[in-house]
Amino acid sequence: MLDVQQRLESLLQWANASSNELSKASNAAYVSLKLEVKDVENVGRGIYAVQQVQRNERLVRIPHSFLLNFTTVVAHITKHNSLIVLSDPIFSNLQIPPAKLDDVGKVYSKFTYETLTALSSFQIVSLFLILESQRPGSFWGPFMDMLPETEEMGLSPLVWTVQQHPEAEKLVSLLPRSARKHADAIHSRFVKDMAVVEALLKETDYFTTDRFLWAWMCINSRCLYLEMPLGKSTDDNFTMAPYVDFLNHLCDDECGIKIDTSGFHVYASTQYKPGSELFFSYGPHSNEFLLCEYGFVLNENKWNYIDVSDYIMPLFLPKHVDFLKRKGYYNDYTINRDGMSFRTEVALATLQESAPDDSSRLNSLVDGLIHGAAYEARSQALLLQILQKIARDSTKKLESVSRPGLPQQEAICVLHDGILEICSARGVTL
Known part of the structure; x- marks a missing residue:
């Protein structure tokens, strides 16, 4: 060769x-x-x-x-x-x-x-x-x-x-x-x-x-x-x-x-x-x-985010699922250093409604007619709980990896470091 x-x-x-x-x-x-x-x-x-x-x-x-x-x-x-x-x-x-x-x-x-x-x-x-x-x-x-x-x-x-x-x-x-x-x-x-x-x-x-x-x-x-x-x-x-x-x-x-x-x-x-x-x-x-x-990672990546879908979706009742699917907001919930995505905001707001279809406030949020100020406090509290769980999981996994280790382990560590950075930026303390 x-x-x-x-x-x-x-x-x-x-x-x-x-x-x-x-x-x-x-x-x-x-x-x-x-x-x-x-x-x-x-x-x-x-x-x-x-x-x-x-x-x-x-x-x-x-x-x-x-x-x-x-x-x-x-x-x-x-x-x-x-x-x-x-x-x-x-x-x-x-x-x-x-x-x-x-x-x-x-x-x-x-x-x-x-x-x-x-x-x-x-x-x-x-x-x-x-x-x-x-x-x-x-x-x-x-x-x-x-x-x-x-x-x-x-x-x-x-x-x-x-x-x-x-x-x-x-x-x-x-x-x-x-x-x-x-x-x-x-x-x-x-x-x-x-x-x-x-x-x-x-x-x-x-x-x-x-x-x-x-x-x-x-x-x-x-x-x-x-x-x-x-x-x-x-x-x-x-x-x-x-x-x-x-x-x-x-x-x-x-x-x-x-x-x-x-x-x-x-x-x-x-x-x-x-x-x-x-x-x-x-x-x-x-x-x-x-x-x-x-097959690679960047040590600094401004596009990093955390997928919180698996933590939010189990909280839905059937009425929440039906509403979100009809509106096109079911699944794919993320958060980055700057905050939650609009999809995540809609999902967390929907959880706060006992009858989402009948809520003019929720429908106005989804249609972009109002901001979600009325939902923000409870949404942020729930999101903080979720991020604390994710941060604990990443910390535990990082502790089980030896550094320096296999190149694959090093790459995995970069993933968890990115998660912890976002969690810290959103107010999580461990």
Whole structure:
């Protein structure tokens, strides 16, 4: 295996040479000479400025033919089946290399258009990554070579669970309650997708659980939003983008993205001095989300919140549940450093009404006609009791973790530290 710098050079040569060969020069891949990728110990890969970067300066352009997503994968796979003609206009601007009649090509040739388009984006891109990563001379080889190994994503609870980490059971038990639920939901998605892809490859030797885990985590941790015309839900709206996926996350956007007919563009949203790392915001995500979905946490994260749904919902009577469901305010109750969300405010106000449907005061609050001053004292008192329970649980779990410990334990500690910080900001004392 080549070292990181050699693989990076191969990636850039591939994108530039192949795009010039497949498309017009005006639509070729572009990476600013002011950028470099560095692999920093204990930090990982990132994009750094080697010269001054100005605000709004274009940094990267990746043509659509070099984006890996539902549309491009369908175009690549169906190239191997002469009976399939892609007539949809979304395929017309894609430049796809000729089919290869190798072992992987033979697998592709058996898939019908209907089979492929019935898959979700996660399923079809996972399938493609598994096959192309084992395909000698793959067109996508330079991109595959720069994807992380599963071990590099090892902070993710999904990886602990699927790889049966020796401490997996203990690690899961140490997670905050809402993080465990989030991790369980991700595992369910993973298992569902794995069953579909395994069935498609059951007559081959290409599928293993470890390979699927690698492919699925590469997608989940590196995909970027891009609307997919053939998608069946918003979950299908993503793409993988060579080079762009080296941009690490920061709470505030420092790089912007524009998508047009010529490709996927990255611009600087701020100035960068030489030696500075460039960042891109993946969204307003809490550490719980970042750990469960991407496999990392931030020591400082302004988007942290506490999910208090499991503490509030058991207090509801059927009349409260009916009212909140009709109004669209059932479940998803959170609090952050600045206070409770409006959903939480509505839920706690509803608990104070014996006949919520008949309460003009409550209905006015829900409709945004009045503030919740009449409910505030009791709502704050109940919320304080809930936060005290949560803080005690986090404190107890922190006491059972040795520091320094496993990297996974350190990440869990960051989650609990964030919870305690919010509890303290909302008046909890232990």
